[in-house]
Structure formats: C-alpha cells, structure tokens
Amino acid sequence: MKLGFLVDLNLCMGCKGCEIACKVENEVPLSSWRLRVKYIDIGSFPDTSRSFTPLRCNHCENAPCERICPVSALHYLDNGIVNIDSERCIGCAGCMMACPYGAIYMDPESNTADKCTYCAHRIEGGLMPSCVVACPTEANIFGDVEDETSQISRYIMEHQGNVQVRKPEKHTNPLHYYVGGGNNTLNPLAHERIEGYGLFNNITTLDHPGNPNRSILDRFLEPIFGHPNDNLDNKSLLDMNSKGDK
Amino acid sequence: MDHVSTIEATKAIVTMDVAHTGIIWGWMITLNMWAKSIGTGVILVGAFLLYRHKHEDMPSLRWLMPLISFIALNVFLFFTLIDLHQPFRMIHIFTHPHWTSSITVGAWLASIFLVLVSIMMFTSFFTHFSEFRKNCAVAKAVRSKDGLYEKVFPFTVFLAFPVTMYTAIIMSQSAARELWVPGAELIQMLLAAFMVGSASFILIGGKWAEAVKKDLAMILAISVLFSFIMYMGEYFFSYKAAEVEATLAYIHSGGPYFLDFWTGMLLGYIIPFIIATTMNDNRTMMKFAAVTTFIGLYFAKSTWLEIPQLLPLS
Ligand code: SF4
Numbered sequence: 305m306k307l308g309f310l311v312d313l314n315l316c317m318g319c320k321g322c323e324i325a326c327k328v329e330n331e332v333p334l335s336s337w338r339l340r341v342k343y344i345d346i347g348s349f350p351d352t353s354r355s356f357t358p359l360r361c362n363h364c365e366n367a368p369c370e371r372i373c374p375v376s377a378l379h380y381l382d383n384g385i386v387n388i389d390s391e392r393c394i395g396c397a398g399c400m401m402a403c404p405y406g407a408i409y410m411d412p413e414s415n416t417a418d419k420c421t422y423c424a425h426r427i428e429g430g431l432m433p434s435c436v437v438a439c440p441t442e443a444n445i446f447g448d449v450e451d452e453t454s455q456i457s458r459y460i461m462e463h464q465g466n467v468q469v470r471k472p473e474k475h476t477n478p479l480h481y482y483v484g485g486g487n488n489t490l491n492p493l494a495h496e497r498i499e500g501y502g503l504f505n506n507i508t509t510l511d512h513p514g515n516p517n518r519s520i521l522d523r524f525l526e527p528i529f530g531h532p533n534d535n536l537d538n539k540s541l542l543d544m545n546s547k548g549d550k
Numbered sequence: 551m552d553h554v555s556t557i558e559a560t561k562a563i564v565t566m567d568v569a570h571t572g573i574i575w576g577w578m579i580t581l582n583m584w585a586k587s588i589g590t591g592v593i594l595v596g597a598f599l600l601y602r603h604k605h606e607d608m609p610s611l612r613w614l615m616p617l618i619s620f621i622a623l624n625v626f627l628f629f630t631l632i633d634l635h636q637p638f639r640m641i642h643i644f645t646h647p648h649w650t651s652s653i654t655v656g657a658w659l660a661s662i663f664l665v666l667v668s669i670m671m672f673t674s675f676f677t678h679f680s681e682f683r684k685n686c687a688v689a690k691a692v693r694s695k696d697g698l699y700e701k702v703f704p705f706t707v708f709l710a711f712p713v714t715m716y717t718a719i720i721m722s723q724s725a726a727r728e729l730w731v732p733g734a735e736l737i738q739m740l741l742a743a744f745m746v747g748s749a750s751f752i753l754i755g756g757k758w759a760e761a762v763k764k765d766l767a768m769i770l771a772i773s774v775l776f777s778f779i780m781y782m783g784e785y786f787f788s789y790k791a792a793e794v795e796a797t798l799a800y801i802h803s804g805g806p807y808f809l810d811f812w813t814g815m816l817l818g819y820i821i822p823f824i825i826a827t828t829m830n831d832n833r834t835m836m837k838f839a840a841v842t843t844f845i846g847l848y849f850a851k852s853t854w855l856e857i858p859q860l861l862p863l864s
C-alpha cells in the first residue's frame with residue numbers, strides 16, 4: 305500500500321478550507337503551516353486570472369528529509385507516509401534544509417521539526433485526512449496509488465498527460481500529484497514575490513525558525529526548569545493578542 | 551499599487567503566501583564550519599610540515615598543533631550543539647544513529663577525531679611542560695604515555711580528511727539548495743582547511759626555520775588561489791541550473807550579500823595570495839595575510855551558506 309494525494313487544480317476554488325481544517329486537526333501553532341494554499345495572479349488588467357495551489361508535504365518515495373535526519377525522527381511508515389517522531393527530533397533543521405518543497409517547519413511550541421503526516425493518526429482509525437473531508441469541491445483526492453481500483457488511481461489514469469508533480473527533476477518521487485497544474489502554479493521561480501506587499505497580508509520574513517522568544521540559553525534551561533511560555537498555546541496566544549488590541 | 555504596473559504582463563505574482571522561514575542555518579553554522587577548518591587544517595598542514603622538515607626547525611609544533619586543533623574543535627562542537635533546538639537530545643545521534651545521514655556520520659567521525667586530538671594534546675602538553683604538576687599522579691601517568699602521540703598521529707591525519715569534508719556532504723544532502731554541489735564543496739572544505747591551517751602556523755611560527763615559513767606561504771598561496779578560482783567559476787559561469795542562477799542573483803544584484811562576498815574574496819583570497827607570493831619573507835606582512843585569511847574565510851563561508859536559503863521553495 306502506498307498512500308498518495310492528488311489535487312485537481314481545476315476544481316480548487318481557493319477557499320482555504322483545507323488549510324484551516326489542517327490547522328485545527330493538528331493544532332498547528334500560529335505562524336506555522338502544514339498545508340497552505342498559494343494564490344497567484346497571472347496576466348495584466350483586464351486579462352487577469354488567479355490560480356490556487358494547495359501545497360503540503362509530498363511524502364516523497366525518495367525523501368531527502370528522511371535521508372538527512374540524523375536520528376530517524378523522520379521515517380517511512382509501511383503505507384508510504386513519511387512520518388515524524390517529535391520526541392526523537394533533536395532540532396538540527398537538517399530536514400528543513402533538505403526538503404525541496406519547504407514543507408517542514410520548526411514548531412515554535414515543541415521546538416522540534418514538524419510537517420504534514422497525511423493525518424496518519426486519522427488514517428490509523430479508518431478516517432480520511434481532515435483536509436480531504438473539508439474540501440467543498442472534492443478537489444483533494446486521497447487513497448492507495450498501488451491499488452488500481454482506488455479513486456486516486458482511476459483519476460490518475462483518466463487524466464493521463466495532465467498529471468504533474470512538483471520539481472520532478474529532484475528525483476524525490478512525490479506521492480502527491482496535481483491535475484491541471486502548470487509552470488506558474490508548481491514552479492516557485494516562475495513568479496515574483498513582492499516583499500511587504502500582498503492582497504490580504506504582508507509577505508514577511510521570520511527572524512528564525514522556531515520560537516523567536518526562546519533564546520539559545522533557553523534551549524538548555526527549558527528542559528530542566530521549564531519556560532515561562534510553557535503554557536502558551538494557540539488560545540492563550542490569541543487571548544494575549546486580543547488583550548493587546550484593546 | 552504603483553509597483554504592480556512595473557511587472558511584465560506575462561509574469562505571475564504571488565499574492566498570498568506564508569512568511570519565508572528566513573535563514574535556517576546562520577552564523578552559528580558558519581562558525582561551526584570555520585572552526586572545524588582550523589581544527590582539521592592544523593593537523594593536515596602540521597603533518598605535511600613534519601614530513602618535510604626536522605622537528606628542530608619548528609620547535610613548538612608538536613604540542614601547539616594538537617592544542618590549537620583541540621580548542622578549535624571544541625568551538626566547532628559548541629556551536630554545533632547550541633544551534634540545535636533540542637541540544638540535550640544530541641545524545642540521540644549516538645543512541646539512535648541513522649547512517650544515511652551525513653550529520654550522523656560526521657558527528658561520529660568528529661567525536662573520534664576529537665578523542666585522538668585530545669590524546670595528542672594531553673601527552674604532548676605534559677611532556678613539553680615537564681615541570682608542570684611534576685608530582686601529580688595524573689600528570690605523571692599521562693607523561694608516561696607519551697609514545698601514544700606518535701601512534702595515534704597517523705590515524706588523526708587520516709581522519710582529518712573526512713572530518714574536514716563531511717560538511718560538504720551535508721550540504722549536498724540539503725537537496726533543496728542546488729548551489730551546493732558536492733564535488734566543488736568537498737574541495738572547498740579541504741582548501742579552507744589548508745588556508746586556515748597554514749594561517750594558524752604563520753601566526754605562531756615566527757621563530758621557525760625560513761624553509762618552513764616558505765612552505766607555509768606556498769600552502770597558503772596555492773590553497774587561496776584554487777579556492778578563489780572555484781568561487782569565481784561558480785559566481786560568473788553558473789548558467790546551467792535555474793535555481794543556482796536565481797540564488798546567485800542575490801549577490802549579483804548588489805546589497806549586503808554582494809558586500810559580504812567580495813569582502814570575503816578580498817580579505818580571504820586576493821590579499822593573502824598577493825602577500826604570500828610577493829612578500830613571503832616579510833614576517834609582519836605574512837601575519838597580516840594570516841589574519842585577513844581568517845576573516846575572509848568567515849565572510850565567504852557565511853555568504854555561501856546563507857544565499858541559497860533566501861530562495862522561496864514553494
Ligand atoms: S515533501 Fe519534503 S518533507 Fe515531504 S517527504 Fe518530501 S522531502 Fe520530506
């Protein structure tokens with residue numbers, strides 16, 4: 305069994321339902337994403353279009369992140385999922401340097417690497433990944449790519465010639481496919497990112513991966529004495545923010 | 551919205567995006583590589599000098615070589631450790647090693663190397679300073695094992711090569727960063743070790759024989775020349791991969807990385823080469839060249855480490 309994903313970009317309407325469902329399901333901390341939907345504007349007025357591309361870990365068959373991880377915190381499951389054991393992770397960020405898709409982040413709460421696991425915990429219980437369930441257009445298709453009768457296998461066969469993966473030249477063999485993708489949607493070098501300008505938000509650069517309020521000394525003291533921010537979670541951070549607004 | 555009109559009609563613009571994670575491996579990893587080059591470089595250059603010259607021509611080499619290496623390796627390990635987000639879990643590399651990872655292989659090799667250098671350092675130090683803690687039982691025991699120095703030295707020299715070069719494989723396994731090509735990086739790591747290895751001895755070997763100093767000047771000149779040629783080749787002629795060109799654009803377009811890169815080239819390569827080839831009998835100038843080599847190498851390493859990380863990956 306090899307579990308894979310396929311996103312039909314012709315169906316995706318950019319609602320970001322999958323992005324939010326993922327954040328809620330996996331309690332992904334603020335300023336981190338396991339799955340995000342990239343918006344791209346193409347053309348100039350009045351001849352313009354906008355395209356949407358959900359991006360997540362590709363669960364590569366030949367995963368550079370798994371290869372570089374010095375302690376096997378990143379490892380393959382029998383069903384093809386590239387999983388991560390945050391208890392094992394030493395926080396070297398090697399995987400962040402290795403993943404050609406920028407799919408890994410340093411969790412600011414656990415200070416370990418994290419990423420999409422295709423909701424391995426849900427799959428174990430017989431459920432679909434939460435992003436699949438949330439998608440109103442059924443643009444996210446998930447299943448066993450080794451089973452010829454699965455929906456994903458049939459979809460791939462029906463769309464022969466129009467099925468793409470990101471950066472095939474990297475030989476990572478992604479188990480994540482797109483239908484209706486093109487250079488602009490799948491190639492990060494095909495478009496411009498204007499620093500400080502965005503439709504909904506500012507494009508900014510994080511100071512450092514992980515928790516920006518955690519000093520180098522904290523890395524040593526925290527496991528012994530704890531950290532004043534220990535109890536911070538999404539809710540308390542939101543509370544703090546809303547207090548600051550008043 | 552003015553700037554939008556400057557975008558070509560065919561050019562797509564990302565309008566909504568997550569924040570770029572910025573520099574993941576920054577100054578701590580630069581310092582890590584820089585210090586490791588010194589730690590292995592003094593062993594490699596020291597071995598060359600011991601092969602070519604008599605001990606009497608370089609009286610302090612026997613104990614200073616492992617001492618400098620020991621200090622530099624500890625700086626290297628210190629920055630390796632504090633760069634980890636979970637430093638206490640470093641032990642997992644030894645308890646749960648994953649052998650496909652060059653980080654694992656490198657950590658093991660560097661640890662064994664440090665043990666060997668420590669043996670050389672302690673035995674030579676206590677033998678050289680024979681009056682120091684003369685009656686201390688530990689010091690006596692270490693002195694009595696002085697023969698170990700010559701026994702472990704060949705293994706230390708042998709290990710210095712992979713310990714110097716394994717970072718190039720980590721960079722190669724960083725599959726997201728195409729600028730780092732293993733062949734080029736392996737040789738750059740080796741040349742960096744020879745650069746700062748010779749520079750270290752130029753600084754401390756003021757009273758050494760002239761023939762030794764000539765050799766040090768030659769090693770410095772050759773290593774900076776070869777390394778400079780490799781950087782120039784990559785800087786000016788990387789036409790082949792779109793990602794590499796896009797990465798180098800961060801230097802080509804001016805700004806802080808342009809300044810850092812050329813500061814590194816000037817201090818680390820051009821100045822030492824000119825001095826080492828034209829004024830190598832001038833002690834003061836050679837020391838100046840050694841100092842600029844250390845500074846320049848840091849700038850060069852730092853730029854080369856950081857620019858590929860500026861590229862958006864998705
Ligand atoms: S997309 Fe990145 S994180 Fe996911 S398996 Fe591939 S290399 Fe690893």
Ligand code: SF4
Pocket residue numbers: 372373374375376377378388392393394395396397398399400416417
């Ligand atoms: S940060 Fe964690 S998961 Fe990533 S390579 Fe290092 S140890 Fe492995």
